[in-house]
Amino acid sequence: MPIGVEPLCRFTPYPGAPRKVSIAGVPIKMEKTPGSVRSPAPLLGQHTREILQQMLNYNDFEIDALIAQGAIGDMTIPEIA
Known part of the structure; x- marks a missing residue:
């Protein structure tokens, strides 16, 4: 081969x-x-909300409460200058 x-x-x-x-x-x-590299690694916290909702059945209110408590970060993709 x-x-x-x-x-x-x-x-x-x-x-x-x-x-x-x-x-x-x-x-x-x-x-x-x-094999190939199709995309860069995800940003820190990029999929947190999706995982909490789809795998752990958290709703937006519960996730927002965790963010407010500082238990998880609020992931925002920064603007490219």
């Missing part, structure tokens, strides 16, 4: 960053399962 070497790091846009950031790429490329 032929194996190729891929660049270890790739540069990609990232929310809130003034320029592209370096992220780890796929270090090897295999013929039948090449």
Whole structure:
């Protein structure tokens, strides 16, 4: 099975960053399962509300109370300057 070497790091846009950031790429490329980096890592807290609602059945009021108590952060994607 032929194996190729891929660049270890790739540069990609990232929310809130003034320029592209370096992220780890796929270090090897295999013929039948090449793999790829499709998106950057999520921001801290980006999926918190979704997880609490869908997996733990929290409603918006309960989540807002946790935010007000400081138990979880209120994730806002920053504007790109």
